[in-house]
Each structure stands twice: as C-alpha cells, then as structure tokens.
Ligand SMILES: CSCCC(=O)C(=O)COP(=O)(O)O
C-alpha cells in the first residue's frame with residue numbers, strides 16, 4: 001500500500017466535512033457563481049490536503065468534487081479534476097500557520113470592507129463581543145485584518161498573503177474578492193469565517209450610519225414588538 005492510499009479513509013471523511021461546510025455557507029449565500037474554495041489538511045509532513053476542484057458549483061458540491069494535493073498543489077494521484085485555481089494560497093497558509101482547514105468565501109460585505117479600507121492596508125475591528133469567536137478573549141480587544149491587493153498572478157497573491165499574515169488574526173481579506181480564514185479544525189475555521197463576516201457586516205453598517213447620519217436604504221427596518 002502506498003502512503004497516499006493510506007489517506008483514503010480520511011479523504012472520504014474530509015470530503016463529507018467539506019460538503020457540510022459548503023452546504024451551510026450556501027444557505028448563507030457565501031459561495032455564489034462557483035466562487036469560493038475549501039480545504040482540509042490530511043497530513044503535515046509531507047503536506048497533503050483535500051481541496052475543492054476548480055470551477056465546480058460549490059453550492060451543490062459533490063463528494064467527488066474534492067481532490068488531494070501536495071505542497072506544490074499537484075494531485076497526489078491521477079484525476080480528471082483540476083484543483084482550485086487558488087490552491088497555492090491554501091498551501092501557503094498551511095505552511096505558515098497551524099491551520100488544519102482553510103476556507104475562502106466571497107460575500108458582499110467582505111468585498112465592501114476590503115475596498116473601503118484598502119488604502120489603510122487593513123481594517124481595524126474593536127470591542128466587539130464576536131472578536132471572541134476568533135479565539136481572542138482579552139477585554140476590549142482590537143484587531144487588524146490585513147487587506148491584500150487582488151493580484152491576478154496567484155503565486156504573487158499567495159506570497160503577499162504570506163508576508164502580511166498576523167499570527168493573532170486567522171484571516172486575510174483580498175480586495176474586492178473575498179476572505180481567506182482558517183482554523184486548527186474545520187469547525188474552528190468555519191467559526192472564524194462566521195465571526196469575521198459578522199464583524200464586517202456590522203462595521204459596514206456602523207460606518208454607513210455614522211457617516212451618513214442614517215441607515216442605508218437597503219437595511220430592513222428594525223422589527224417592532226407586537
Ligand atoms: C467565479 S469566482 C472566480 C474564481 C475565484 O475567485 C474562486 O474563488 C473560485 O475559484 P476555483 O478555481 O476554486 O473554482
């Protein structure tokens with residue numbers, strides 16, 4: 001039996017976990033138009049991880065839409081699937097952090113925030129209870145989420161993400177593209193995506209309220225008690 005065959009059982013397991021996460025994010029509208037890619041690490045040394053195939057509709061992800069790749073993003077065995085075009089970013093994050101899972105989603109609020117704060121290089125989020133969802137429990141915590149230019153050249157984009165990672169913050173924004181977030185487990189990575197998305201949504205609405213003196217028209221009115 002080759003080393004790679006040895007991963008077989010784990011690969012079925014991680015395909016199920018990735019599908020569960022994709023289905024959940026789909027309900028939230030976070031994987032539109034085939035956007036997004038998701039991965040779970042199978043082995044540290046050598047680095048091997050399961051990642052979604054490129055161009056698949058992540059809103060109806062199938063278990064066989066996931067393939068296992070090595071550190072260079074090469075499939076570990078013959079397959080008709082192409083790994084996500086952004087697999088190099090996953091590999092970079094696995095190499096530089098203790099991530100066991102890396103998740104990437106495109107949302108309207110992460111795109112808005114990435115453009116609103118791009119020229120500052122990061123978005124500062126402070127004194128929000130949901131910062132604890134990132135595993136940061138100090139009172140009055142202030143964090144800065146890096147914002148990277150959306151380079152079309154993926155090796156350049158991956159290098160830039162690697163250069164800007166903040167070890168305390170499990171996520172980076174790519175300008176008018178989306179977010180990469182990660183965690184030691186798929187559950188933790190999902191929690192980090194959800195916490196960051198909540199914080200971006202809040203931040204955008206808060207800035208809209210305070211800059212314009214009113215809520216944006218698109219915000220539904222606050223429900224009144226019956
Ligand atoms: C239609 S989304 C453009 C590509 C992208 O940003 C993305 O997240 C999906 O790429 P993949 O190769 O992983 O399908």
Ligand SMILES: [Zn+2]
Pocket residue numbers: 035036037086104106177178
């Ligand atoms: Zn993307």
